[in-house]
Amino acid sequence: MLSIAAPTPAVVRVPHTARHVDRAAPQTAGAHIAEALKLLQDTLPIQRRLVHAGDTIYQAGERFGCLHVVHSGIFKIITYSADGREQVAGFHFKGDWMGFDGIANGRYGCDAVAMDTAEVWSFRYDTLLQACVEHPELLALVHAAMSREITRDRDSLLSLCTxxxxxxxxxxxxxxxxxxxxxxxxxxxxxxxxxxxxxxxxxxxxxxxxxxxxxxxxxxxxxxxxxxxxxxxxxxxxxxxxxxxxxxxxxxxxxxxxx
Amino acid sequence: MLSIAAPTPAVVRVPHTARHVDRAAPQTAGAHIAEALKLLQDTLPIQRRLVHAGDTIYQAGERFGCLHVVHSGIFKIITYSADGREQVAGFHFKGDWMGFDGIANGRYGCDAVAMDTAEVWSFRYDTLLQACVEHPELLALVHAAMSREITRDRDSLLSLCTxxxxxxxxxxxxxxxxxxxxxxxxxxxxxxxxxxxxxxxxxxxxxxxxxxxxxxxxxxxxxxxxxxxxxxxxxxxxxxxxxxxxxxxxxxxxxxxxx
DNA sequence: CGTTGTATTGAGTGGTTTCAAACGTAGTGG
DNA sequence: CCACTACGTTTGAAACCACTCAATACAACG
Incomplete structure (x- = not known):
């Protein structure tokens, strides 16, 4: 018997309302993000790039080599189906990572396009991994970012379906x-x-x-x-x-x- | 699933082992998966668990501590909105990982439910990270799995929207x-x-x-x-x-x- | 054999889409 | 400055797809 329908959470559930409201406190808003960016700056060789609206950071099919972190501005992610349908798949704000989808098969699976004037920090994936050996916090940062992206995608799915x-x-x-x-x-x-x-x-x-x-x-x-x-x-x-x-x-x- | 390019993996490859007989296969089908499972078996203390249809591996809100790999059977992932809407968010087959969504905030964000009799291998996340220091292939495996999950979620989105x-x-x-x-x-x-x-x-x-x-x-x-x-x-x-x-x-x- | 849960199918309603026209804003050049 | 154009937005009316409601059929199980 798969009793899926029980809407009462047996365990403590973290509503996304609570998550965001915490960070939205006037002073602390964006504090983690600032810390994260600082950590990156201190432990890795960064390639900074300034871009304008419409510029693409990477494109679907392009060889994967770098991960990217939004330092300012907003980016949109666009995926394509085999037959050419295009789909806006998400948005990335300051502190968000981009390019994870390229890890699995060595090529990016989507486009990342700047929506306004923006700055993005790029790191070679292999050097990032090396740095993670000495700085475990860095690895934690990356994993948390990937984890959040998965969660966010599921939230989109839920919104779409219900x-x-x-x-x-x-x-x-x-x-x-x-x-x-x-x-x-x-x-x-x-x-x-x-x-x-x-x-x-x-x-x-x-x-x-x-x-x-x-x-x-x-x-x-x-x-x-x-x-x-x-x-x-x-x-x-x-x-x-x-x-x-x-x-x-x-x-x-x-x-x-x-x- | 992009038609664009040949998927030549840039990530660290696991050396081919001679014996990986996946029953009833056109030779290569499931070969990496067998390799991946073997790598896990060789480098980590595994907690094996046999489950039946309807059993949950973990639940939304539960404290995160382990990642899980499907060894046999199929699992469904169910997420919930703050107001109780529930959503089947995905399916996990042999070789797929589960639980990544828990990394970011220390609690699982969804339920993982067995759809039939199945076996799942579980690993403590912290010991996994430790093992990754000595076995970089392991980290590559984890990252590839997360990457694939992100890509898969986007494919779902595309299908839903178009x-x-x-x-x-x-x-x-x-x-x-x-x-x-x-x-x-x-x-x-x-x-x-x-x-x-x-x-x-x-x-x-x-x-x-x-x-x-x-x-x-x-x-x-x-x-x-x-x-x-x-x-x-x-x-x-x-x-x-x-x-x-x-x-x-x-x-x-x-x-x-x-x- | 009745019960329960699931699947199928029909008829009618309604939310989205389609098609179409009009409006607003921004950019260009006369 | 004002056409003129291009692009995006708004709004209406009609058509359509998916949903709702409802009835029936099917399979598993005690």
């Missing part, structure tokens, strides 16, 4: 705002450097659906559009986004749960 | 069959130890939709149901599944591409 279009957009904005907050960046006035089409691609819906969802979110005052264009928006209260997701879980064709 | 329900089911069956084939197991007669509800949960659709999709696949002779029940099925030709996916890409609401 939420309606509107809720998915809300959840995406929550994720984006929290990612910024965790790094001590402003969340009340954010500028998405993504088109509706890209957001839709990432969330598995069409651009019109994204647009409609955001209009609805604005109508319900969960987000607000800035004066300028519809590209920058304000998120007065991140919890309001969470509540919106909860609300939309009740009514519509949402419950894609087991049983 | 394929119709029917195509998603076909793609899932292709993935399942290939996972078996890669380990030298039979693919012409497979028994899914999943309910339609679980498949639907994994693929982001309802059980009825899964059922209808499979009926359609059977009608088009891409799959065949065995005499017994509708649980075991035959896949005469894996490429037929691939072609079905391609076919369904042309017509319907499929092109969720950018631009």
């Amino acid at each position: 939420l309606s279009a509107d809720a998915r957009v809300a959840d995406f904005l929550r994720y984006w705002a929290e990612s910024l907050a965790a790094r001590g960046l402003r969340t009340d006035q954010i500028t998405l450097r993504l088109t509706r089409a890209e957001i839709g691609n990432y969330l598995g819906m069409k651009l019109e659906t994204v647009s409609r969802a955001m209009s609805r979110l604005a109508r319900e005052k969960v987000i607000r559009f800035a004066e300028r264009g519809r590209r920058e928006l304000q998120i007065p209260d991140i919890d309001a986004l969470r509540e919106f997701v909860q609300r939309s879980l009740g009514a519509p064709a949402a419950s894609r749960t087991l049983q | 394929l119709s329900a029917d195509a998603r089911v076909a793609d899932f069956l292709r993935y399942w069959a290939e996972s078996l084939a890669a380990r030298g197991l039979r693919t012409d007669q497979i028994t899914l130890r999943l309910t339609r509800a679980e498949i639907g949960n994994y693929l982001g659709m309802k059980l009825e939709t899964v059922s209808r999709a499979m009926s359609r696949l059977a009608r088009e002779k891409v799959i065949r149901f065995a005499e017994r029940g509708r649980r075991e099925l035959q896949i005469p030709d894996i490429d037929a599944l691939r072609e079905f996916v391609q076919r369904s890409l042309g017509a319907p609401a499929a092109s969720r591409t950018l631009q």
Whole structure:
């Protein structure tokens, strides 16, 4: 009997809400990240690179040799299917690593593209491994980053599979705002450097659906559009986004749960 | 799975051992996996565990301490959202590692549940790290496994976001069959130890939709149901599944591409 | 043989997509 | 400065795919 449906966690579960809120404390926000970057700086030969919006750090199929850490800016990850479908697979903020997917078969499996002016630190994978022998903290850092990426991917999957279009957009904005907050960046006035089409691609819906969802979110005052264009928006209260997701879980064709 | 390039591994190779007889294999199928398991056996104190269908290896929230490698059987991974939604997030076959998600914050982020009688090898993470200092191949093994998991998660995302329900089911069956084939197991007669509800949960659709999709696949002779029940099925030709996916890409609401 | 859990199938509803038009913003050059 | 263009966004109406509800069928088990 596989009783999957028991929703009451037998063990202590760490809600992702708690994780991020901890780091979002005004002073300590981004503290780990700063430490991590410092550790890298102290133990490895770094190749710094400044890039502009649209520049690619690496491309799918390219020979793997380096791992990359975001020092500033935001990057998007794009994967391709064998038949050419393209998919925005994730985003990487300050302190995030990129390129892990290349380790297994010696070639990168996706593109990493800068979304604005950014700085990235690159390290040769083999020298990184060597340095890890003397500095175990370094290895711990890498493993934690990979672990987080796996967890994050699963969260995306969960959002995709269980939420309606509107809720998915809300959840995406929550994720984006929290990612910024965790790094001590402003969340009340954010500028998405993504088109509706890209957001839709990432969330598995069409651009019109994204647009409609955001209009609805604005109508319900969960987000607000800035004066300028519809590209920058304000998120007065991140919890309001969470509540919106909860609300939309009740009514519509949402419950894609087991049983 | 990118069509782009030949996968020549740049990572440290384990020397070929003469004896690695994986039962019923086209010679090389499952060869690395056998090697990997042997390496583990030779370098680490293993805790072997036999489990039955429904048994959990670890649960979300439980303190992280061990990594686990599937020696036989198939496991499913289940994640939960803060509000209790549950999500089948992936499957692990022979040679696959489980538990990476626990590294980052010291607690597992999901459940790992056996789908049939299975054997799992468990290792304490800290002793694994120690062994890696003397055996760099071991570290390469772990990193490759994490890397593959990240890539696999992205493939899931891509399938979810760009394929119709029917195509998603076909793609899932292709993935399942290939996972078996890669380990030298039979693919012409497979028994899914999943309910339609679980498949639907994994693929982001309802059980009825899964059922209808499979009926359609059977009608088009891409799959065949065995005499017994509708649980075991035959896949005469894996490429037929691939072609079905391609076919369904042309017509319907499929092109969720950018631009 | 009834019970239970799972699978199949149909009919109707509804959420997303599709198609289409209009609007806003930014950039360019007359 | 104002066309003019290009690109992205918004919004509407209709079509479609997947979901919901419901009934039936099937297999395993006590």
